[in-house]
Amino acid sequence: MLFKSFSNPFAFLLLTLSVAHPLYASEPDYSFDGKISREVLCNYLARSTTFGELLNSDLTEKFLGGDVDDNIRMLTGMGAKFAGRSIYMWGDETRLESLLASGQIVARKIHDADPDVILQAAVFEIVTAQVNQIPIPAWVFEDFDQSPETRNFKYEAMLYPEGHRVNHWGPDASVPDMSRLETRMWFYYLTARYIDIGVECIHFGQVELMDDNDPDRAYWSDMLTRCRRYASQHARRRLLLCDAHVPSGGIVLPDGRLLFDFHSFPLRIEEIPGKPEHAVLKLGYRDSLFKRSKGGVTPSGWRCDSLPYIVELDNFGGSGHEGENYGGHWCWGYDEITWFANQSQNYRDLWLHYAWNWIRKNDPNGYLQMPAGRVLYREVNGRNWYWANRPSDKVPGGFNQEETIKWIWENDS
Numbered sequence: 001m002l003f004k005s006f007s008n009p010f011a012f013l014l015l016t017l018s019v020a021h022p023l024y025a026s027e028p029d030y031s032f033d034g035k036i037s038r039e040v041l042c043n044y045l046a047r048s049t050t051f052g053e054l055l056n057s058d059l060t061e062k063f064l065g066g067d068v069d070d071n072i073r074m075l076t077g078m079g080a081k082f083a084g085r086s087i088y089m090w091g092d093e094t095r096l097e098s099l100l101a102s103g104q105i106v107a108r109k110i111h112d113a114d115p116d117v118i119l120q121a122a123v124f125e126i127v128t129a130q131v132n133q134i135p136i137p138a139w140v141f142e143d144f145d146q147s148p149e150t151r152n153f154k155y156e157a158m159l160y161p162e163g164h165r166v167n168h169w170g171p172d173a174s175v176p177d178m179s180r181l182e183t184r185m186w187f188y189y190l191t192a193r194y195i196d197i198g199v200e201c202i203h204f205g206q207v208e209l210m211d212d213n214d215p216d217r218a219y220w221s222d223m224l225t226r227c228r229r230y231a232s233q234h235a236r237r238r239l240l241l242c243d244a245h246v247p248s249g250g251i252v253l254p255d256g257r258l259l260f261d262f263h264s265f266p267l268r269i270e271e272i273p274g275k276p277e278h279a280v281l282k283l284g285y286r287d288s289l290f291k292r293s294k295g296g297v298t299p300s301g302w303r304c305d306s307l308p309y310i311v312e313l314d315n316f317g318g319s320g321h322e323g324e325n326y327g328g329h330w331c332w333g334y335d336e337i338t339w340f341a342n343q344s345q346n347y348r349d350l351w352l353h354y355a356w357n358w359i360r361k362n363d364p365n366g367y368l369q370m371p372a373g374r375v376l377y378r379e380v381n382g383r384n385w386y387w388a389n390r391p392s393d394k395v396p397g398g399f400n401q402e403e404t405i406k407w408i409w410e411n412d413s
Helices: 010-017 038-045 057-063 068-078 093-113 129-133 138-143 181-196 218-234 336-342 345-362 402-410
Strands: 048-051 082-089 118-123 201-206 241-245 263-266 309-312 366-380 383-387
Touching: 038 366, 048 068, 057 068, 057 093, 068 093, 068 366, 068 402, 082 093, 082 201, 082 366, 093 129, 093 181, 118 181, 138 181, 181 201, 181 218, 218 241, 336 345, 336 366, 336 383, 345 366, 345 402, 366 402
Parallel strands: 048 082, 048 366, 082 118, 118 201, 201 241, 241 263, 263 309, 309 366
Antiparallel strands: 366 383
Protein backbone atom coordinates (compact mmCIF):
# COMPACT_ATOMS: atom_id res chain seq x y z
CA MET A 1 0.00 0.00 0.00
CA LEU A 2 1.24 3.48 -0.82
CA PHE A 3 -0.25 4.88 2.36
CA LYS A 4 -0.23 3.24 5.78
CA SER A 5 -3.45 4.94 6.82
CA PHE A 6 -6.47 6.45 5.11
CA SER A 7 -7.71 8.13 8.25
CA ASN A 8 -7.54 11.44 6.42
CA PRO A 9 -11.07 12.49 5.34
CA PHE A 10 -9.82 12.65 1.78
CA ALA A 11 -9.42 8.89 1.68
CA PHE A 12 -13.08 8.41 0.87
CA LEU A 13 -12.85 10.75 -2.12
CA LEU A 14 -9.70 9.01 -3.29
CA LEU A 15 -11.22 5.56 -3.07
CA THR A 16 -14.46 6.52 -4.81
CA LEU A 17 -12.78 8.36 -7.67
CA SER A 18 -9.76 6.15 -8.30
CA VAL A 19 -9.79 3.41 -10.86
CA ALA A 20 -7.22 0.71 -11.40
CA HIS A 21 -4.99 1.55 -14.32
CA PRO A 22 -2.61 -0.96 -15.92
CA LEU A 23 0.92 0.08 -16.55
CA TYR A 24 1.76 1.23 -20.03
CA ALA A 25 2.26 -1.77 -22.31
CA SER A 26 5.01 0.16 -24.05
CA GLU A 27 6.77 3.48 -23.66
CA PRO A 28 4.62 6.40 -24.89
CA ASP A 29 5.72 8.20 -28.02
CA TYR A 30 7.54 11.49 -27.40
CA SER A 31 8.86 12.04 -30.92
CA PHE A 32 8.09 15.13 -32.99
CA ASP A 33 9.80 17.22 -35.63
CA GLY A 34 8.38 20.47 -36.96
CA LYS A 35 4.85 19.52 -35.91
CA ILE A 36 3.37 17.56 -33.02
CA SER A 37 0.47 15.12 -33.12
CA ARG A 38 -2.32 15.17 -30.57
CA GLU A 39 -1.16 11.83 -29.19
CA VAL A 40 2.40 13.01 -28.61
CA LEU A 41 1.28 16.35 -27.19
CA CYS A 42 -0.99 14.59 -24.70
CA ASN A 43 1.82 12.22 -23.75
CA TYR A 44 3.87 15.25 -22.75
CA LEU A 45 1.03 16.98 -20.89
CA ALA A 46 0.38 13.73 -19.01
CA ARG A 47 3.96 13.89 -17.68
CA SER A 48 4.13 17.63 -17.08
CA THR A 49 5.54 19.39 -14.03
CA THR A 50 5.70 22.95 -12.83
CA PHE A 51 9.43 23.25 -12.19
CA GLY A 52 10.15 26.92 -11.59
CA GLU A 53 13.80 28.03 -11.72
CA LEU A 54 14.97 24.58 -12.80
CA LEU A 55 17.55 26.18 -15.11
CA ASN A 56 18.49 28.99 -12.71
CA SER A 57 21.29 27.26 -10.82
CA ASP A 58 22.51 30.33 -8.91
CA LEU A 59 19.11 31.19 -7.45
CA THR A 60 18.18 27.55 -6.83
CA GLU A 61 21.28 26.66 -4.85
CA LYS A 62 22.14 29.96 -3.15
CA PHE A 63 18.71 31.18 -2.08
CA LEU A 64 15.98 28.57 -2.60
CA GLY A 65 17.37 25.55 -0.76
CA GLY A 66 17.49 23.41 -3.89
CA ASP A 67 20.12 21.51 -5.83
CA VAL A 68 20.44 21.33 -9.63
CA ASP A 69 21.78 17.78 -9.78
CA ASP A 70 19.12 16.51 -7.39
CA ASN A 71 16.45 18.27 -9.43
CA ILE A 72 17.66 16.49 -12.56
CA ARG A 73 17.72 13.20 -10.67
CA MET A 74 14.13 13.74 -9.56
CA LEU A 75 12.95 14.95 -12.97
CA THR A 76 14.27 11.93 -14.83
CA GLY A 77 13.58 9.46 -12.03
CA MET A 78 9.90 10.39 -11.90
CA GLY A 79 9.61 10.09 -15.67
CA ALA A 80 8.72 13.74 -16.19
CA LYS A 81 8.85 14.86 -19.82
CA PHE A 82 7.77 18.50 -19.50
CA ALA A 83 9.34 21.03 -17.13
CA GLY A 84 7.14 24.11 -16.94
CA ARG A 85 8.46 27.60 -16.17
CA SER A 86 11.99 26.24 -15.98
CA ILE A 87 13.44 29.69 -16.78
CA TYR A 88 11.86 33.15 -16.70
CA MET A 89 12.11 36.74 -15.54
CA TRP A 90 9.50 38.85 -13.79
CA GLY A 91 10.89 42.20 -14.87
CA ASP A 92 14.55 42.63 -13.90
CA GLU A 93 15.46 42.26 -17.57
CA THR A 94 19.10 43.31 -17.24
CA ARG A 95 19.94 39.90 -15.73
CA LEU A 96 19.01 38.16 -18.97
CA GLU A 97 22.56 37.39 -20.13
CA SER A 98 23.67 35.79 -16.87
CA LEU A 99 20.38 33.87 -16.64
CA LEU A 100 20.82 32.46 -20.15
CA ALA A 101 24.47 31.56 -19.58
CA SER A 102 23.75 29.45 -16.50
CA GLY A 103 20.46 28.17 -17.95
CA GLN A 104 22.16 26.76 -21.03
CA ILE A 105 24.53 24.69 -18.90
CA VAL A 106 21.67 23.13 -16.93
CA ALA A 107 19.58 22.59 -20.07
CA ARG A 108 22.44 20.59 -21.61
CA LYS A 109 22.69 18.44 -18.49
CA ILE A 110 18.97 17.71 -18.61
CA HIS A 111 18.98 16.82 -22.30
CA ASP A 112 22.05 14.64 -21.80
CA ALA A 113 20.05 12.75 -19.15
CA ASP A 114 16.85 12.62 -21.23
CA PRO A 115 16.76 14.22 -24.70
CA ASP A 116 12.95 13.93 -24.84
CA VAL A 117 12.34 16.47 -22.06
CA ILE A 118 10.63 19.71 -23.13
CA LEU A 119 11.86 22.75 -21.22
CA GLN A 120 9.38 25.59 -20.97
CA ALA A 121 10.32 29.24 -20.47
CA ALA A 122 7.89 32.00 -19.55
CA VAL A 123 7.54 35.43 -21.15
CA PHE A 124 5.16 37.20 -18.81
CA GLU A 125 2.79 40.15 -18.97
CA ILE A 126 5.35 42.63 -17.67
CA VAL A 127 8.01 44.98 -19.00
CA THR A 128 10.06 47.39 -16.94
CA ALA A 129 12.26 50.37 -17.71
CA GLN A 130 15.27 48.02 -17.57
CA VAL A 131 14.59 47.04 -21.20
CA ASN A 132 16.04 50.46 -22.08
CA GLN A 133 19.47 48.95 -21.33
CA ILE A 134 19.18 46.02 -23.74
CA PRO A 135 20.50 46.50 -27.32
CA ILE A 136 18.37 45.35 -30.24
CA PRO A 137 20.36 43.03 -32.54
CA ALA A 138 20.25 43.65 -36.28
CA TRP A 139 18.53 40.30 -36.87
CA VAL A 140 15.49 41.39 -34.85
CA PHE A 141 15.02 44.46 -37.04
CA GLU A 142 15.53 42.37 -40.17
CA ASP A 143 13.08 39.67 -39.07
CA PHE A 144 10.45 42.40 -38.66
CA ASP A 145 11.29 43.89 -42.07
CA GLN A 146 12.82 46.96 -40.44
CA SER A 147 16.07 48.71 -41.25
CA PRO A 148 18.63 47.91 -38.53
CA GLU A 149 19.46 50.71 -36.11
CA THR A 150 22.00 51.06 -33.34
CA ARG A 151 19.73 51.46 -30.36
CA ASN A 152 18.27 49.74 -27.32
CA PHE A 153 14.70 48.63 -26.73
CA LYS A 154 12.38 51.43 -25.64
CA TYR A 155 10.17 50.85 -22.62
CA GLU A 156 7.80 53.71 -23.43
CA ALA A 157 7.24 52.34 -26.93
CA MET A 158 5.82 49.09 -25.47
CA LEU A 159 3.12 50.65 -23.29
CA TYR A 160 -0.59 51.17 -23.72
CA PRO A 161 -1.40 54.79 -24.57
CA GLU A 162 -2.99 57.25 -22.13
CA GLY A 163 -1.79 55.40 -19.05
CA HIS A 164 -3.81 52.23 -19.53
CA ARG A 165 -2.20 49.43 -17.43
CA VAL A 166 0.90 51.62 -17.04
CA ASN A 167 2.69 51.04 -13.70
CA HIS A 168 0.27 48.14 -13.21
CA TRP A 169 3.00 46.15 -11.43
CA GLY A 170 4.61 49.14 -9.70
CA PRO A 171 6.69 52.16 -10.77
CA ASP A 172 8.19 51.65 -14.24
CA ALA A 173 6.69 48.14 -14.41
CA SER A 174 3.78 47.87 -16.81
CA VAL A 175 1.64 45.54 -18.88
CA PRO A 176 2.89 45.66 -22.49
CA ASP A 177 0.57 46.36 -25.42
CA MET A 178 0.96 43.68 -28.11
CA SER A 179 -0.31 46.05 -30.79
CA ARG A 180 2.94 48.04 -30.42
CA LEU A 181 5.75 46.99 -32.76
CA GLU A 182 8.33 47.45 -29.99
CA THR A 183 6.46 44.95 -27.80
CA ARG A 184 6.35 42.35 -30.53
CA MET A 185 10.04 42.82 -31.21
CA TRP A 186 10.85 42.39 -27.51
CA PHE A 187 8.73 39.25 -27.12
CA TYR A 188 10.24 37.80 -30.28
CA TYR A 189 13.79 38.60 -29.16
CA LEU A 190 13.27 37.06 -25.72
CA THR A 191 11.63 33.94 -27.18
CA ALA A 192 14.46 33.47 -29.66
CA ARG A 193 17.08 33.77 -26.91
CA TYR A 194 15.31 31.05 -24.92
CA ILE A 195 15.08 28.80 -27.99
CA ASP A 196 18.81 29.17 -28.48
CA ILE A 197 19.56 27.55 -25.09
CA GLY A 198 17.32 24.52 -25.70
CA VAL A 199 13.84 25.72 -24.73
CA GLU A 200 11.00 24.25 -26.82
CA CYS A 201 7.93 25.81 -25.18
CA ILE A 202 6.96 29.31 -24.07
CA HIS A 203 4.25 30.17 -21.57
CA PHE A 204 2.96 33.67 -22.33
CA GLY A 205 1.21 34.34 -19.04
CA GLN A 206 -1.98 36.39 -18.90
CA VAL A 207 -2.26 37.03 -22.61
CA GLU A 208 -5.66 38.70 -22.25
CA LEU A 209 -4.10 41.59 -20.33
CA MET A 210 -1.94 42.36 -23.36
CA ASP A 211 -4.53 42.27 -26.16
CA ASP A 212 -6.80 45.23 -25.33
CA ASN A 213 -5.80 46.88 -28.62
CA ASP A 214 -5.76 43.59 -30.50
CA PRO A 215 -9.37 42.33 -30.53
CA ASP A 216 -8.83 39.90 -33.42
CA ARG A 217 -5.38 38.92 -32.07
CA ALA A 218 -3.78 39.82 -35.38
CA TYR A 219 -0.73 41.25 -33.61
CA TRP A 220 -0.42 38.26 -31.30
CA SER A 221 -0.70 35.97 -34.31
CA ASP A 222 1.99 37.96 -36.13
CA MET A 223 4.41 37.76 -33.20
CA LEU A 224 3.84 34.04 -32.61
CA THR A 225 4.16 33.27 -36.32
CA ARG A 226 7.60 34.88 -36.30
CA CYS A 227 8.58 32.96 -33.15
CA ARG A 228 7.48 29.68 -34.70
CA ARG A 229 9.35 30.48 -37.91
CA TYR A 230 12.51 31.11 -35.88
CA ALA A 231 11.98 27.80 -34.07
CA SER A 232 11.62 25.94 -37.37
CA GLN A 233 15.21 26.95 -38.13
CA HIS A 234 16.82 26.98 -34.68
CA ALA A 235 14.89 24.85 -32.16
CA ARG A 236 16.04 21.37 -31.11
CA ARG A 237 13.18 19.68 -32.95
CA ARG A 238 12.17 22.56 -35.24
CA LEU A 239 9.06 23.32 -33.16
CA LEU A 240 8.02 25.85 -30.55
CA LEU A 241 4.99 25.02 -28.41
CA CYS A 242 3.12 28.05 -27.09
CA ASP A 243 0.58 28.30 -24.31
CA ALA A 244 -0.96 30.89 -21.99
CA HIS A 245 -3.46 31.28 -19.18
CA VAL A 246 -6.86 31.58 -20.85
CA PRO A 247 -9.72 32.54 -18.50
CA SER A 248 -11.96 32.86 -21.58
CA GLY A 249 -11.33 29.19 -22.45
CA GLY A 250 -8.88 29.89 -25.25
CA ILE A 251 -8.28 32.16 -28.21
CA VAL A 252 -9.64 31.15 -31.60
CA LEU A 253 -8.69 33.36 -34.55
CA PRO A 254 -11.41 34.52 -36.98
CA ASP A 255 -10.46 31.78 -39.46
CA GLY A 256 -10.89 29.02 -36.84
CA ARG A 257 -7.22 28.56 -36.04
CA LEU A 258 -6.17 28.26 -32.41
CA LEU A 259 -3.60 30.77 -31.27
CA PHE A 260 -1.90 28.33 -28.89
CA ASP A 261 -0.74 24.72 -29.07
CA PHE A 262 -2.32 23.87 -25.71
CA HIS A 263 -4.01 25.81 -22.94
CA SER A 264 -3.16 26.21 -19.28
CA PHE A 265 -4.78 27.63 -16.17
CA PRO A 266 -4.78 27.51 -12.37
CA LEU A 267 -6.75 24.66 -10.79
CA ARG A 268 -9.23 26.93 -8.97
CA ILE A 269 -9.73 24.88 -5.80
CA GLU A 270 -12.90 25.15 -3.69
CA GLU A 271 -12.80 24.99 0.11
CA ILE A 272 -14.87 22.39 1.96
CA PRO A 273 -16.90 24.34 4.57
CA GLY A 274 -16.56 22.87 8.02
CA LYS A 275 -13.35 21.01 7.18
CA PRO A 276 -10.57 23.54 7.75
CA GLU A 277 -7.92 23.62 5.03
CA HIS A 278 -9.60 20.79 3.03
CA ALA A 279 -10.57 21.48 -0.55
CA VAL A 280 -11.88 19.88 -3.75
CA LEU A 281 -12.24 20.47 -7.46
CA LYS A 282 -15.62 21.28 -8.97
CA LEU A 283 -16.98 21.77 -12.47
CA GLY A 284 -18.04 25.37 -13.04
CA TYR A 285 -16.27 26.68 -9.96
CA ARG A 286 -15.37 30.32 -10.66
CA ASP A 287 -13.41 30.56 -13.93
CA SER A 288 -11.92 27.05 -13.82
CA LEU A 289 -11.04 25.66 -17.25
CA PHE A 290 -12.63 22.23 -16.90
CA LYS A 291 -14.81 21.43 -19.94
CA ARG A 292 -14.24 24.98 -21.28
CA SER A 293 -11.08 24.62 -23.37
CA LYS A 294 -12.05 25.86 -26.83
CA GLY A 295 -11.31 23.88 -29.97
CA GLY A 296 -10.31 24.64 -33.52
CA VAL A 297 -7.38 23.97 -35.82
CA THR A 298 -4.08 23.73 -33.95
CA PRO A 299 -0.78 25.26 -35.13
CA SER A 300 0.30 21.71 -36.06
CA GLY A 301 -2.72 21.36 -38.34
CA TRP A 302 -5.03 18.93 -36.54
CA ARG A 303 -8.55 19.82 -35.49
CA CYS A 304 -10.10 19.33 -32.07
CA ASP A 305 -13.38 20.15 -30.35
CA SER A 306 -11.50 20.95 -27.14
CA LEU A 307 -7.79 21.74 -27.03
CA PRO A 308 -5.78 19.67 -24.52
CA TYR A 309 -4.71 21.66 -21.48
CA ILE A 310 -2.84 21.53 -18.19
CA VAL A 311 -3.95 22.91 -14.82
CA GLU A 312 -1.47 23.85 -12.13
CA LEU A 313 -1.16 24.72 -8.46
CA ASP A 314 -0.67 28.41 -9.15
CA ASN A 315 1.10 31.11 -7.15
CA PHE A 316 -0.38 34.61 -6.90
CA GLY A 317 -0.05 35.77 -3.28
CA GLY A 318 -2.24 35.75 -0.21
CA SER A 319 -5.49 37.37 0.87
CA GLY A 320 -4.48 38.40 4.36
CA HIS A 321 -7.05 35.91 5.66
CA GLU A 322 -4.92 32.75 5.67
CA GLY A 323 -6.66 29.79 7.23
CA GLU A 324 -10.12 31.31 6.68
CA ASN A 325 -12.78 30.28 4.19
CA TYR A 326 -12.31 33.66 2.56
CA GLY A 327 -13.61 32.87 -0.92
CA GLY A 328 -12.40 34.47 -4.12
CA HIS A 329 -9.76 32.61 -6.06
CA TRP A 330 -7.82 31.85 -2.87
CA CYS A 331 -7.95 28.47 -1.18
CA TRP A 332 -8.44 28.99 2.55
CA GLY A 333 -6.90 32.43 2.07
CA TYR A 334 -3.73 31.13 0.39
CA ASP A 335 -2.70 30.89 -3.22
CA GLU A 336 -2.88 27.32 -4.47
CA ILE A 337 0.72 26.17 -4.07
CA THR A 338 1.09 27.77 -0.63
CA TRP A 339 -2.15 26.12 0.52
CA PHE A 340 -0.83 22.79 -0.78
CA ALA A 341 2.55 23.19 0.93
CA ASN A 342 0.83 23.99 4.24
CA GLN A 343 -0.86 20.59 4.35
CA SER A 344 0.55 17.43 5.90
CA GLN A 345 2.57 15.13 3.66
CA ASN A 346 -0.15 12.48 3.86
CA TYR A 347 -2.81 14.95 2.75
CA ARG A 348 -0.63 16.31 -0.07
CA ASP A 349 -0.09 12.78 -1.37
CA LEU A 350 -3.78 11.94 -1.15
CA TRP A 351 -4.76 15.21 -2.79
CA LEU A 352 -2.52 14.65 -5.81
CA HIS A 353 -4.11 11.22 -6.32
CA TYR A 354 -7.56 12.74 -5.94
CA ALA A 355 -6.91 15.67 -8.30
CA TRP A 356 -5.32 13.48 -10.98
CA ASN A 357 -8.24 11.04 -10.97
CA TRP A 358 -10.90 13.76 -10.75
CA ILE A 359 -9.55 15.57 -13.80
CA ARG A 360 -9.14 12.42 -15.87
CA LYS A 361 -12.71 11.41 -15.00
CA ASN A 362 -14.40 14.79 -15.51
CA ASP A 363 -12.53 16.16 -18.54
CA PRO A 364 -10.16 13.83 -20.42
CA ASN A 365 -8.77 16.85 -22.31
CA GLY A 366 -7.19 18.10 -19.07
CA TYR A 367 -4.04 17.03 -17.24
CA LEU A 368 -2.73 17.88 -13.79
CA GLN A 369 0.62 19.64 -14.02
CA MET A 370 2.43 18.14 -11.05
CA PRO A 371 4.17 20.51 -8.63
CA ALA A 372 7.95 20.00 -8.66
CA GLY A 373 9.30 23.46 -7.85
CA ARG A 374 7.38 26.64 -7.11
CA VAL A 375 7.63 29.86 -5.12
CA LEU A 376 5.73 30.16 -1.82
CA TYR A 377 4.54 33.68 -1.07
CA ARG A 378 5.03 33.06 2.64
CA GLU A 379 7.32 30.60 4.41
CA VAL A 380 6.14 27.11 5.28
CA ASN A 381 8.26 25.59 8.05
CA GLY A 382 10.96 28.13 7.27
CA ARG A 383 10.97 27.38 3.53
CA ASN A 384 10.14 29.91 0.85
CA TRP A 385 10.13 27.44 -2.04
CA TYR A 386 8.24 24.21 -2.61
CA TRP A 387 10.45 21.38 -3.86
CA ALA A 388 8.85 17.96 -4.45
CA ASN A 389 12.25 16.32 -3.85
CA ARG A 390 12.62 13.75 -1.10
CA PRO A 391 14.52 15.31 1.83
CA SER A 392 18.26 14.76 1.64
CA ASP A 393 21.55 16.46 2.42
CA LYS A 394 21.21 18.24 -0.93
CA VAL A 395 17.59 19.32 -0.45
CA PRO A 396 16.91 19.14 3.29
CA GLY A 397 13.66 21.07 2.91
CA GLY A 398 12.13 18.84 0.25
CA PHE A 399 8.38 18.28 0.62
CA ASN A 400 8.72 14.62 -0.45
CA GLN A 401 6.12 14.21 -3.22
CA GLU A 402 8.36 12.75 -5.92
CA GLU A 403 7.54 9.09 -5.20
CA THR A 404 3.81 9.86 -5.14
CA ILE A 405 4.02 11.63 -8.50
CA LYS A 406 6.00 8.76 -10.00
CA TRP A 407 3.50 6.20 -8.66
CA ILE A 408 0.52 8.10 -10.09
CA TRP A 409 2.13 8.32 -13.51
CA GLU A 410 3.30 4.72 -13.60
CA ASN A 411 -0.16 3.46 -12.69
CA ASP A 412 -2.08 5.62 -15.15
CA SER A 413 -3.04 4.37 -18.60
